[in-house]
Every structure is written in C-alpha cells, then in structure tokens.
Amino acid sequence: xxxxxQQARLAAVSVGDELxxxxxxCGNVQLMLYNAAxxxxxxxxxxxxxxxxxxxxxxLVIAGPLxxxxxxxxxxxxxxxxxxxxSIDYSNRVATYVGDILTxxxxxxxxxxDTQEALVDVFVKNAAGDVVTPGxxxxxxGDVW
Amino acid sequence: MSELLSAELLTNIGRQSEPRREIVTRRDxxxxxxxxxxxxxxxxxxxxxxxxxxxxxxxxxVELDQLTPDGVSIDALLPKFPLEKAMAGGLNIEYHxxxxxxxxxxxxxxxxxxxxxxxxxxxxxxxxxxxDIVDDDGELVIREKTxxxxx
Numbered sequence: 001x002x003x004x005x006q007q008a009r010l011a012a013v014s015v016g017d018e019l020x021x022x023x024x025x026c027g028n029v030q031l032m033l034y035n036a037a038x039x040x041x042x043x044x045x046x047x048x049x050x051x052x053x054x055x056x057x058x059x060l061v062i063a064g065p066l067x068x069x070x071x072x073x074x075x076x077x078x079x080x081x082x083x084x085x086x087s088i089d090y091s092n093r094v095a096t097y098v099g100d101i102l103t104x105x106x107x108x109x110x111x112x113x114d115t116q117e118a119l120v121d122v123f124v125k126n127a128a129g130d131v132v133t134p135g136x137x138x139x140x141x142g143d144v145w
Numbered sequence: 146m147s148e149l150l151s152a153e154l155l156t157n158i159g160r161q162s163e164p165r166r167e168i169v170t171r172r173d174x175x176x177x178x179x180x181x182x183x184x185x186x187x188x189x190x191x192x193x194x195x196x197x198x199x200x201x202x203x204x205x206x207v208e209l210d211q212l213t214p215d216g217v218s219i220d221a222l223l224p225k226f227p228l229e230k231a232m233a234g235g236l237n238i239e240y241h242x243x244x245x246x247x248x249x250x251x252x253x254x255x256x257x258x259x260x261x262x263x264x265x266x267x268x269x270x271x272x273x274x275x276x277d278i279v280d281d282d283g284e285l286v287i288r289e290k291t292x293x294x295x296x
Binding site for chain 2: 024026030033034036037038039040041042043044047050054055065066068069070072073076077084085086087088089090091092093145
C-alpha cells in the first residue's frame with residue numbers, strides 16, 4: 001500500500017540527488033563482534049601479528065561483507081519509512097583496515113515511475129578518496145517491511 | 146572448452162549443497178545490528194532483520210579441526226580450480242520477503258557457472274554460486290549470487 005507521503009517522496013526524488021554521507025570507523029571491538037556474529041574465524045580479522053607478519057597487511061582487515069552492509073545502511077537511512085531495498089550489486093575492490101576513516105554515500109541515477117523504483121549508485125570510500133566498495137542498489141518506494 | 150577448464154572440472158556446474166534450515170532469533174538479529182553499527186531501532190530491538198542478516202544466519206558452522214590454520218573453513222561445494230589466488234568478487238542480492246524472529250529459513254547453494262576470460266596479466270577463472278533462501282512455505286525470501294575471480 002502506498003501512502004500519500006510515500007508518493008510525495010518519490011515525486012521529490014530526482015536523478016542526480018545525492019544521499020547523505022556517513023562516516024564509518026571500525027575498531028577492534030566492532031570487528032571482533034561482527035566476525036563473531038558470523039562465526040568467521042579468519043585470523044586476518046583479529047590476529048594483528050598474523051595479519052601483518054604472515055599475510056603482509058598493514059593492519060587488521062575489515063571483513064568485506066561489513067562494507068556491503070554499510071552500503072545498505074546508507075541507502076536505508078536515506079529512504080527512511082518511504083521504501084525498501086529490492087536488490088543490490090556490489091564488489092569489494094580495495095582492502096580496508098581497522099582505524100581507517102571510511103565514508104558511504106550515493107547518487108540517484110535512474111527513476112522508474114511505473115514501478116515506483118529508483119536505481120542508486122552507492123560507494124564506500126577511504127580517506128584517500130578511493131572507492132573501496134562500489135555498488136548499485138534498486139529501491140522501491142511505497143513498499144515497506 | 147578451454148585449455149584451462151577441463152571437461153571434468155566443468156561437470157561440477159550444477160552441483161548443490163545440502164539444504165540447511167535455521168531459525169531466526171531476536172538475539173541474533175540484535176547482535177548483528179549492533180556489530181554492523183546499525184542506527185535503526187527496529188533492527189537494534191530485533192523486531193525485523195536488517196538486509197544481509199542471511200550472511201550470519203547461514204555462515205558455515207564447522208568444527209575446529211575443519212578450519213585451516215588461518216581460521217578459514219573450506220567450501221565443500223567448490224572443486225579444486227587450476228588457479229587459486231582469489232581476487233575481488235561481486236555480490237548480487239535480491240530481497241523478496243522480510244525476515245522476523247521465529248522464522249525458519251532454508252538455504253541451498255548451487256555452483257551455477259564456471260568460465261574463464263583472458264585478463265590483462267593472464268588467464269582468469271570466474272565462478273558463480275547462487276544461494277536461494279526459502280521459508281517453510283517454500284517461498285523465496287532472498288536470492289544471493291556470488292561471483293568470484295581466481296588468477
């Protein structure tokens with residue numbers, strides 16, 4: 001069911017609109033809790049001497065799916081109660097580490113008035129400005145869980 | 146058929162994992178929402194599962210002696226590939242139905258594709274795994290397609 005406010009929200013969205021950006025900084029504790037929630041025992045995420053000395057990383061590696069989750073959060077915080085995520089495509093391109101200052105954001109690239117959907121290009125960038133996790137999300141207005 | 150991918154290797158396309166059935170709990174949703182830094186109350190309270198909650202729900206739970214020394218579990222669905230260095234892969238996730246505490250969900254993973262391409266610095270192998278997650282009525286809840294690249 002589509003409410004008047006949800007219809008008004010889609011009508012107010014334009015191609016080129018930018019999503020609010022959000023800063024993420026994953027610390028040791030958050031990374032440990034995330035991997036524990038998954039049951040992911042990969043040592044590069046919690047054993048710093050191993051990550052550095054054996055695998056040659058500069059620090060503890062942030063798990064790829066956590067960056068994917070942040071793409072979703074950026075879109076959902078922009079959508080509020082006006083719609084939901086229908087699908088996402090993303091890839092982890094550049095490794096990120098505990099302590100990195102990362103920023104999520106996105107841009108509306110296409111609107112589909114017949115289905116009340118929009119395509120949004122999304123990203124997580126590192127402090128150097130490199131897109132570490134690019135993606136594209138399809139959202140549908142007026143459909144909320 | 147290419148030189149890299151033998152006919153025998155390609156017979157693995159279509160291979161399927163045993164279905165796994167798991168129950169969704171409020172506690173698991175809350176732990177995941179907190180650990181990901183989620184700021185929405187409905188997820189932090191565990192009333193509704195956030196997107197990607199299927200990742201912790203269906204991460205393989207293996208016994209300690211089945212983990213490699215670096216703490217990784219071997220994916221039994223995959224054959225041995227002639228290239229082994231993993232590069233960035235991609236994910237496509239479709240969300241069809243909401244997930245709430247008390248839901249029983251069943252996931253089945255299928256190796257749907259193996260193919261190769263010539264990259265700038267040599268051959269690359271691509272493979273795709275589709276995970277279908279259905280509820281107890283057999284309705285599709287989430288479909289996730291993972292594409293991985295080996296060099």
